[in-house]
Amino acid sequence: MTQADTQVTATNAGGETVLDAFIVGCGVSGIEALHRLRSAGFDAIAVDAADGVGGTWHWNRYPGARLDSESYSYGYFFSEELRNGWDWSEHFCGQPENERYFNYVVDALDLRPFMKLGTAVTSAHWDPDGGTWLVTTADGDRYRTRFLITGIGILSDPKYPNIPGRERFSGAVAHTARWPKGGLDLKDKRVAVIGTGSSGVQTIAAIGPIVGSLTVFQRSPNWCPPLNNEPITPLEMAEIKGQYEAIWTKTRTTRGGFIHGPITASALSFSPEERRHWYETLYGRRGFARLYTNFIEVIRTKELNAEFSEFLAEKIRARVEDPEVAKKLIPVDHGFGQRRPPYETGYYEVYNQPNVELVDTTETPLAEITENGIRTTEREFEFDVIIYATGFNSVTGAFERIDIRGRDGASLGDSWRQGPNTVAGLGTYGFPNLLMLGGPQAMGGNIPRCIEHQALFLDSLMRHMRDNGLSRIEPTQAACDEWTAHVAEVVSMTLYAETKSGWFWNAVEGATGHSFGIYPAGVVEYGRRLREIEANGYQGFVLS
Ligand code: NAP
Secondary structure (H helix, E strand, O other): OOHHHOOOOEEOOOOOEEEEEEEEOOOHHHHHHHHHHHHOOOOEEEEOOOOOOOOHHHHOOOOOOEOOOOHHHHOOOOOHHHHHOOOOOEOOOEHHHHHHHHHHHHHHOOOHHHEEOOOOEEEEEEEOOOOEEEEEEOOOOEEEEEEEEEOOOOOOOEOOOOOOOHHHOOOEEEEHHHOOOOOOOOOOOEEEEEOOOHHHHHHHHHHOOOOOEEEEEEOOOOOOOEOOOOEOOHHHHHHHHHOHHHHHHHHHHOOOOOOOOOOOOOHHHOOHHHHHHHHHHHHOOOOOHHHHOOOOHHHHOHHHHHHHHHHHHHHHHHHOOOHHHHHHHOOOOOOOOOOOOOOEOOHHHHOOOOOEEEEEOOOOOEEEEOOOEEEEOOOEEEOOEEEEOOOEOOOOHHHHOOEEEOHHHOEHHHHOOOOOOOEOOOEOOOOOOEEEOOOOOOOOOOHHHHHHHHHHHHHHHHHHHHHOOOOOEEEOHHHHHHHHHHHHHHHHOOOHHHOOOOOOEOOOOOOOOOOEOOOOOOHHHHHHHHHHHHHOOOOOEEEO
C-alpha cells in the first residue's frame, strides 16, 4: 500500500500527515489497536517494515514454525462474526495458516486502507511545543501524531551470534526470524542449525527428514515436551465454534491465558506413584498443559521441579538411542519451566538418524564462520546452508531499532539502560503519549490474550481522553518504579530468577542492569491490574 492509497485525512503545511494515532506494527497488537481506534473514530494508521501483515507470523516462516497455543485460543475473540468466519485446521496451526488468518482478519475488518506496509519507521521524536510526535519512515514520509502506539513485540529483532566471519560464508544463510519468502532448498543439503530454542527445535524436527546431513550446534538444551498436535476435523471445528464463549472465558480465568485449567490440589497430597501417573497423563496432553495443568509446586519448589524434570529426562533417554547424545540433550542448569519450554514433534527422534550430529558448543565453542562452513575450537565443518536459530535481541531490541526520543530529547534506549521501567508495560516516564502494546513487563503466557487486555485499556483510555478534552498522558517515575519492583517481587517468588534466559531478562548490549522482561504473574492478574489502574482514574499516569 502506498501513501497515496492510505486513506488519511489531513496534511499540514510542512507536508506532514496529521493523525490522532500512529501505530508501529501490523502484527497481533497493531491490527487490534488499529481496528479499535478506527472503530472509535480516531484517525489512525499502522505502518510496518514487513511487506505483509501478521508480525511474527510474517517473519518467522521457517520450516516447522507453528503455534504452541491452541489455534482457537490464539485468534481474536472480540467479534463473533470474525471468529465464526474462520476454520482452524489443526490444534496448533503452522505459519502459513496463521499468516492467512491475519490477512483474513485485516480484510474482514477492512483495515488495509489504513495500513502502510514495507516501510520501516526510523524515528519518533516528541515535540514539546505542539505536544505531538513527529514520526519519520525509511522512505522519507513524515507524520505528526498526537499518540504514538507501538505494537513491535519483545521478540522481533533477530539476533545473530557474535562469531567472526559471518559474511565470509559462501553458501546459503537464513535466520529463522527472517526466513526467505520463497523458501530455501534444503533437500539433500549439508545443513547447520545454530540454536535449540523453540525456533531451533521446530526447525530441526521439520528439516531432519529431508536434508542430506544436519549438524546441530547446541549451547543449552531445553526441556521439550511433545506438542501433541492433531488435525481438527470439520465436525470438531463446528463444535469449537459452539464453545467459543466458554473457551474465551477459560483463557480469561486461567493463569497463562491458555485453555489449560489449573490443578488445585497440592502435589504433596499425592504419593510419588500417583504423581508419576499424573505426569504420564500430562505427557499425553497438548501444549502448555504441562506447565499450567501441572502441580503449582513444580514451578515453585526445587524438589517437585526436580521430580518432574527427571520424569522428562527419562523420556528423552527412552527416545534417543545413543545415551551420550541423550545426555547432551538433557538440561542440567535449569529445571522444567524455569525457561520457556519449546514444544516438539519428532524432535528427539531426529538425533537417531545416522546423518545427524549434535555439537555441544560449551565443549567445543564456535570459533568462526569460514567460507565453507563453521569452525569450532575442535574442527571445521563444511556446509551448504547455515541456519541461525539464535533468537532475538529480546525485550527491548525492537525499541532500540527506532530512534525514539521523548521529553528533553532523551532516547528510549538510554532511558532503559537499566532495563525497561514501565507502568504495566503501557507507558514509560519521560515519553508522553507513547503507549505500548505487546511490550516489556506486560507479556506472559498466551500472547494475544495479554494484548487483548491492553487493547481494551487503550480503547477506553483514548475515548476517555477525547471525551474529557485531555490531550496528554505520561506515567510518573514513581509508578514505573513501583511496577518494576512489583515484577521483581513476583519473579523472586518463582524459580525463574535462578536461570539465564533471554526470554525473561533484558540483556541488551551495554545494559548495566537487569530487569525482568515479561509479566510473571500471568495474564489474568495482568488484566485485573489494568482494570484497577483504569478504575482508579488511570492511577500512575498524569493526564492533562
Ligand atoms: P531463543 O529461545 O532465544 O533461542 C536461541 C537459541 O540460540 C538458544 O538455544 C541459544 O542458546 C542459541 N544461541 C544464541 N546465541 C548463540 C551462540 N552465540 N552460540 C550458540 N548458540 C547460541 O530464540 P527462539 O528459539 O527464536 O525463541 C524465542 C522465543 O520465541 C521463545 O522463547 C518463544 O517464546 C518464542 N517462540 C515461540 C514459538 C511458538 O510459539 N511456537 C516458536 C518459536 C519461538 P542459549 O540458550 O545458550 O542462549
